[in-house]
Amino acid sequence: MRSLSDYTLMVEEAIASRPYASMKPEGLYAPVAYGWQKGGKRIRPVLLLMAAEAFGGRPEDFIKPALGIEMFHNFTLLHDDVMDRSDLRRGRPTVHRKWDENTAILSGDTMLTLATELVADVPDNALRRVLDAFNRMAVEVYEGQRLDMDFESCGEVSVEDYLDMIEKKTSALLGASAKIGAIAAGASEEDCGLIYEYGVKLGLAFQIQDDYLDMFGDPATFGKPIGGDVNNGKKAFMLVSMLERGGSGAEALREAMDIPAGDLRVSAVRGIYKRAGMPELCRSAIERYSRESLKALRKSSLPEQAREPLERLVAKLIDRRK
Amino acid sequence: MRSLSDYTLMVEEAIASRPYASMKPEGLYAPVAYGWQKGGKRIRPVLLLMAAEAFGGRPEDFIKPALGIEMFHNFTLLHDDVMDRSDLRRGRPTVHRKWDENTAILSGDTMLTLATELVADVPDNALRRVLDAFNRMAVEVYEGQRLDMDFESCGEVSVEDYLDMIEKKTSALLGASAKIGAIAAGASEEDCGLIYEYGVKLGLAFQIQDDYLDMFGDPATFGKPIGGDVNNGKKAFMLVSMLERGGSGAEALREAMDIPAGDLRVSAVRGIYKRAGMPELCRSAIERYSRESLKALRKSSLPEQAREPLERLVAKLIDRRK
Numbered sequence: 001m002r003s004l005s006d007y008t009l010m011v012e013e014a015i016a017s018r019p020y021a022s023m024k025p026e027g028l029y030a031p032v033a034y035g036w037q038k039g040g041k042r043i044r045p046v047l048l049l050m051a052a053e054a055f056g057g058r059p060e061d062f063i064k065p066a067l068g069i070e071m072f073h074n075f076t077l078l079h080d081d082v083m084d085r086s087d088l089r090r091g092r093p094t095v096h097r098k099w100d101e102n103t104a105i106l107s108g109d110t111m112l113t114l115a116t117e118l119v120a121d122v123p124d125n126a127l128r129r130v131l132d133a134f135n136r137m138a139v140e141v142y143e144g145q146r147l148d149m150d151f152e153s154c155g156e157v158s159v160e161d162y163l164d165m166i167e168k169k170t171s172a173l174l175g176a177s178a179k180i181g182a183i184a185a186g187a188s189e190e191d192c193g194l195i196y197e198y199g200v201k202l203g204l205a206f207q208i209q210d211d212y213l214d215m216f217g218d219p220a221t222f223g224k225p226i227g228g229d230v231n232n233g234k235k236a237f238m239l240v241s242m243l244e245r246g247g248s249g250a251e252a253l254r255e256a257m258d259i260p261a262g263d264l265r266v267s268a269v270r271g272i273y274k275r276a277g278m279p280e281l282c283r284s285a286i287e288r289y290s291r292e293s294l295k296a297l298r299k300s301s302l303p304e305q306a307r308e309p310l311e312r313l314v315a316k317l318i319d320r321r322k
Numbered sequence: 323m324r325s326l327s328d329y330t331l332m333v334e335e336a337i338a339s340r341p342y343a344s345m346k347p348e349g350l351y352a353p354v355a356y357g358w359q360k361g362g363k364r365i366r367p368v369l370l371l372m373a374a375e376a377f378g379g380r381p382e383d384f385i386k387p388a389l390g391i392e393m394f395h396n397f398t399l400l401h402d403d404v405m406d407r408s409d410l411r412r413g414r415p416t417v418h419r420k421w422d423e424n425t426a427i428l429s430g431d432t433m434l435t436l437a438t439e440l441v442a443d444v445p446d447n448a449l450r451r452v453l454d455a456f457n458r459m460a461v462e463v464y465e466g467q468r469l470d471m472d473f474e475s476c477g478e479v480s481v482e483d484y485l486d487m488i489e490k491k492t493s494a495l496l497g498a499s500a501k502i503g504a505i506a507a508g509a510s511e512e513d514c515g516l517i518y519e520y521g522v523k524l525g526l527a528f529q530i531q532d533d534y535l536d537m538f539g540d541p542a543t544f545g546k547p548i549g550g551d552v553n554n555g556k557k558a559f560m561l562v563s564m565l566e567r568g569g570s571g572a573e574a575l576r577e578a579m580d581i582p583a584g585d586l587r588v589s590a591v592r593g594i595y596k597r598a599g600m601p602e603l604c605r606s607a608i609e610r611y612s613r614e615s616l617k618a619l620r621k622s623s624l625p626e627q628a629r630e631p632l633e634r635l636v637a638k639l640i641d642r643r644k
Contacts, residue, residue, distance in 0.1 A: 028468040079431060083424040102405040102471060105427060106464055109401060112434055113460040120453055127449055131442055138435040142428055146350040149424060 004316060007046040014063045031095045031107035036074040039090040044173060045070040048181035051195055054306040057185030065184055068118030069177045075111035076141060078104055122184040129183045137176035144169025151235045162240040171203025194300040201293035205286045205318050211236040212282040215270060227266030238278040249276045286318050326638060329368040336385045353417045353429035358396040361412040366495060367392045370503035372635065373517055376628040379507030387506055390440030391499045397433035398463060400426055444506040451505045459498035466491025473557045484562040493525025516622040523615035527608045527640050533558040534604040537592055549588030560600040571598045608640050
């Protein structure tokens, strides 16, 4: 049986063999190559390949749609970095920093079209459904990003609204990755719906883990500065949960968030979260969504052996350090 | 036989009936509706409908791909306006002025995906070819925009390079509009190639007419300030032609372009262009491309009667005042 790193290697090799780095005009394609050729966990394309294989396909036959999904993901990062004015991504200058903002906008647009082309490289009888799943997912991602932006300027956000936002912004892409692999490999409508559910719930667990690591991760392995969400005033899971809960904890949190951005604010907030049991709340939410993810998977027609890599992926993702 | 305004009306009605203006989140969809619901010549969707009808389709059946093409066009305008820092479009504030830049980026991305969805609304047996034509055209448009940006910072541009750039940035979309209509209506590969050629050559004539009107148009009907290209230092057709020709005319033009942007520069350049016979050069280039456009059309299998609306469109576009 293939290990997670076998799939990842397959994706990395395919990415390395794409010709973008040498295509002209250089000002259009060099940022495309830069954006996706280095780093990233490659979870989404791996998920697509795993789902395709689980439903009887050969992963080798679905490399292009897998790359399309990874290209789409990197397109969203590129435009998000412009919108967030982020200077660094995976330890390197962001595209709009290394080149300029116009380059980031235009090369990002190019990545979206290239992603659509790659994703469309599936058998003719799967094309319509794959394309529909991809485009609907993309619209959800934009809606999620818009809600995230709207949250910044609105006072307080309910946990329900927060979960709706991350389901669109993050989970829909994981769900669609798995679903597109399943459709391309010829799975039934019902199985495609269940594997989508599996991916969406996995995505929710994944995002809450991300929010948790941003505050309680190990700076040595996390890969980003700890406390970024708190310093940017981002409405993340622990923040919206504590504010919704109200009381003196919420009061203390509001005060801590008024401290100027920096280590002092981060450690004040961390202390408040710890005392309020937020790490445990995260853990239990992550476990709940993981269970729901596995439950959807087990409702599918997949036999135990075919489910196994997808089950291992859940275990791996919720246990990660970065 | 349908007149040009019959097709235009059909497009306008279909645009008015799309639901974007009331969709949520409002911050995502209101700019989508704003961007395309007012104004514009609707040439590209009309071209698609005309081509579909010429090859035996009913225009009513191809409204969605026609809207997709118009949506794509407006997506490019929206992102171009951000890149050019333009404040006005069709007499109204641009999206990044009325809202903000992040909104323009994200709603533009949304328009690209919505455009792809609309264009994909064709019979299953045409889907693959329509999608390929659409995506390849989109990549050409990005390449053209990148070349246009690169031209701004490079010294002098040859007429050949200029024509290559506008073929990508402007003509490819007109070519693809016609071609997608033809594919969707079931035209042969050869006819699709010829109608693409028809559209591309029409696009070249159209762009040179645009460059001409920017300098010699009537301010009362043109709809934009006259001399915009000259004031922005844009490498347009007359500029690259005169500089390539060299001699004292080129020398005088270089000096005039050093005058600070404003009416003085525009009238100096206009005088130089007139004395050098640039209006006549434009006219002859426009006529040459129109002839080539009609020639490609006449090589197709279309009978004379079916060609007629497409021929009238050429005559109309090269004779326009705005």
